[in-house]
Amino acid sequence: MSKTSNENSRRSFITNLTKGVVGASMIPAIVTAKDRQRNLEGLIREGQKFSANDQLQIALIGAGGMGTADTNTAITVPGIKLVAVCDLYDGRLADAKKKWGNDISTTRDYKQILERKDIDAVIIATPDHWHKDISVAAMNSGKSVYCEKPMVHDITEGPAVIAARDKNKVVMQVGSQGLSSLGNEKAKQLLKDGAIGKLNYAEGFWARMSPTGAWQYPIPADASPQTVGWDTFVANTNKRPFDATRFFRWRNYRDYGTGVSGDLFVHLFSSLHFVTGSLGPNKIMATGGLRYWKDGREVPDVMLGMFDYPETQVHPAFNLSLRVNFVDGTGGTNYLRMVGSEGSMTVEWDKVTLYRNSEHIDENDPLAKSNAAANGGKEYVYDRKSMSLVPPEKTEYAAAAGYKGAHFDHFYNWSNAIRNKGTVVEDPVFGYHAAAPALLCNDSYFNNKIMQWDPVNLKVINNKA
Ligand SMILES: NC(=O)c1ccc[n+]([C@@H]2O[C@H](COP(=O)([O-])OP(=O)(O)OC[C@H]3O[C@@H](n4cnc5c(N)ncnc54)[C@H](O)[C@@H]3O)[C@@H](O)[C@H]2O)c1
Numbered sequence: 001m002s003k004t005s006n007e008n009s010r011r012s013f014i015t016n017l018t019k020g021v022v023g024a025s026m027i028p029a030i031v032t033a034k035d036r037q038r039n040l041e042g043l044i045r046e047g048q049k050f051s052a053n054d055q056l057q058i059a060l061i062g063a064g065g066m067g068t069a070d071t072n073t074a075i076t077v078p079g080i081k082l083v084a085v086c087d088l089y090d091g092r093l094a095d096a097k098k099k100w101g102n103d104i105s106t107t108r109d110y111k112q113i114l115e116r117k118d119i120d121a122v123i124i125a126t127p128d129h130w131h132k133d134i135s136v137a138a139m140n141s142g143k144s145v146y147c148e149k150p151m152v153h154d155i156t157e158g159p160a161v162i163a164a165r166d167k168n169k170v171v172m173q174v175g176s177q178g179l180s181s182l183g184n185e186k187a188k189q190l191l192k193d194g195a196i197g198k199l200n201y202a203e204g205f206w207a208r209m210s211p212t213g214a215w216q217y218p219i220p221a222d223a224s225p226q227t228v229g230w231d232t233f234v235a236n237t238n239k240r241p242f243d244a245t246r247f248f249r250w251r252n253y254r255d256y257g258t259g260v261s262g263d264l265f266v267h268l269f270s271s272l273h274f275v276t277g278s279l280g281p282n283k284i285m286a287t288g289g290l291r292y293w294k295d296g297r298e299v300p301d302v303m304l305g306m307f308d309y310p311e312t313q314v315h316p317a318f319n320l321s322l323r324v325n326f327v328d329g330t331g332g333t334n335y336l337r338m339v340g341s342e343g344s345m346t347v348e349w350d351k352v353t354l355y356r357n358s359e360h361i362d363e364n365d366p367l368a369k370s371n372a373a374a375n376g377g378k379e380y381v382y383d384r385k386s387m388s389l390v391p392p393e394k395t396e397y398a399a400a401a402g403y404k405g406a407h408f409d410h411f412y413n414w415s416n417a418i419r420n421k422g423t424v425v426e427d428p429v430f431g432y433h434a435a436a437p438a439l440l441c442n443d444s445y446f447n448n449k450i451m452q453w454d455p456v457n458l459k460v461i462n463n464k465a
Contacts (some may be wrong), residue, residue, distance in 0.1 A: 023199035032316075039432075056415055059084035059113045060123045061134055063092045066148055067125030068099070071176065073407045074123060074146070083119060088108045089247075091220050108229045108327035110134055114141040121171075121418060124148060127236055127250040128258050129463050130159040134431040135172065135428075144171040144418045149270070149432035150262045155439045155460060160221060165428045173279035173414040173424040174431030176270030180413055181349035181406035182399050187275045187338070195354055197342030199276065203321045204268035204336045207328035214293045214301060214326040215251040245296070252297035254442075260324040261286065261441035268322055268336050269434040270426065271347065275338070277314040280455030281307035282432045284443035292327040301326040305441045339446050343392065347407045350399040355392040390431070434456060 001244070010097055043455050056079050060071045074080050084105045085096040093106040113119060121144035128150060135147045145165075152158050165172045178184060193198060207212060220227075223244040230242045230432050237255040240246070250256035251263060258266075273280065288303035307320040315385045343356035381423045415422045426434075433455060440451040440460070452461045 003425065030168075033117075033388070037332050055079060055081040056120050056418060057081050057083045057118055058121045058123060059116075059119050060125065061086045061110045061113060061138075062098070062124060062126035062130070062148075063087040063096050064125065065364055066175075067123060070123050070146065070148070070405070070411075071100070072127055074411045074415075076404075076408065077411050078412070079419075080354060080415055084113055084116070086113050088218070088233055089223070090227045091222065092394050098427065103221060104187060108232065111137070114138055115141060120144060121414075125175075127256045128153040128262060129256045132161055133236055135161050136164040137154075138426060139168045139170050142168060142170065144414075146173045146175060146414050147431075148175040150258050150266045150435040150438055151428060152435055152439070153256075153258060153262075155436055155443070156429070158436065158458065159305065162428045162432060171414065171424055172419045172428050172431075173410065173417070174270075174426045174428065174434075175410070176267050176426060176431075176434060177407045177410035178267055178349050179270045179274040179406075180410040180425055182403060182409075183347055183349045183352050184271050185395050185407075186352045187345060187347040188277075189220060191275055191340075192353065194342030195343065195356065196338060197338045197344055198316050199318050199338060200316065201319050201339040202272055202276075202322075202337065204265070204272070204334070205322070206324045206334040207265045207327050207330060208332050209328050209330075210332075213332060215249055215297075216293070219248045225249065249297075252295070254298045257299065258439060259442050259445075260301070260326070261302045261305060261322075261438045261445075262289075262435070264324050264334075265303075265305060265322050265435055266438040269437055270430075272320065272338075273430070274425070274435055275347065276309075278309055278312065278455075280453065281309050281310035281320065281437050282453055282455060283441040284437050284444055284451040284453055286444040288445060290323075299442075300445065305444075306436075329388065350403060351389065353395045354395045354397070356395075357392050442453065 025437060057073060058080055060067050060082065060201065063071075064087070067087075075082055081101050082104060084107070085100070086107050087093050087096070087108065094455060095208055096106055097104060101429070107113065113122060122134075122138050124131060124138070124145060124147040126148075127375075131147050131150070132152050135145050138145050150159060158181055161172070181376050225242045228242070228244070228247055230247065233247060234240060235254075246253050246256070251259075256265065269280070272278065284305070284307055286303060286305045288300040289296065290300050294300045303319075303324050305322040307322070309318045309320060311313070311317040338345055338347065342355060345352055345354045374391070382457075413425050416422060436453060436455075436458065440453055444451045454461045455460075
């Protein structure tokens, strides 16, 4: 087996540990000089003009929960100004003016936003089934895009988004903001340095137990065909008569949402791929069921996914297990944990907790080797007296005070890339690599199939098995 960089670098982590080099970086603060430079770096470079008033002028398309959160964060990045909002529900347009001022313009028609020359970029935070169409149209109008995750609603839609970005040479960032976090950055460094040895397994979990957590959102009292642009909402999917429940609780229906895997697994894929440098799994299996929230929804409220990651130049082969449980009596929690031959780490956006076993199998230990060689080798010497129960070494890395968080950094990264014609951390190629296995979970679950995926060429390779 060829040596992956994870394996090679393990030695350097151990060597550094012995020399005390790593010890120095084990203080519970993870802001590196590079991070600091990135956070403090001025945004507006001399001589660069964007819009009439030298702002990066943006519009929001889809002004619900996440669109509002995205916009509130985006406008804290110096130089970004919100000038217009588009939504299909009049109540949200009225709220937008209350939140962001009467001088922003509002419309139900995203095409009106795309026609405006004074808008440089758009945030797309509509339900999933509109991501591809609006992203492609926006980029074809020369706008840069920040599109919420999952990048696409269906596995077949990824290439069109990538092609539109390539053709128009604009910037597109996908919104799994966690991968811009200091926590993800630190985990990437620790894995590369061999802190958990050789990666063999990762797991992620989302637990919830509340109506809103399980997507039973309130339906506004004034919801009607007059206040909602229903015909537009269903214009690119199955046509149905007006249905306020489908409109406001869109996540529960397959025409608009992508189930728990598209909604939540995708965040874990994004972070995992960022930390490991992986392009994705080649085998995808999902199971689960609708156990509790039987409100007419079409998607499961418990889902388990299992994924095989093949060995690549940058990581060894490993397995991934993901779970979502919306009927979890323990309440809400979520995590991403990575396990290696010498320890494990839990990865949060502003914290990484590293556990290293004081006792681990060293492949190069001559005793272990002789023990493994049946009969012929030296006998294993068992020293019972020196045995004791030892706790794993636990090291917590926490973000320093003043850290603005992953969401800010993700928008900062986007805005910098637009201004400097640079690259973003989660471009459409990355976004598709993360969305694809999440979407294939639905194909596996609904069709009762194991899905084979080619993560290098981004192709489903066996849809019949
Ligand atoms: N990154 C994250 O952490 C995160 C968190 C939550 C949601 N999201 C993503 O954000 C997106 C929106 O989710 P949400 O929870 O905000 O949903 P939401 O229902 O609160 O908001 C969606 C809004 O889009 C509007 N809309 C629907 N179709 C439209 C269209 N064609 N044109 C313009 N507006 C349209 C709706 O009226 C609604 O106001 C989803 O893709 C979701 O996956 C991401």
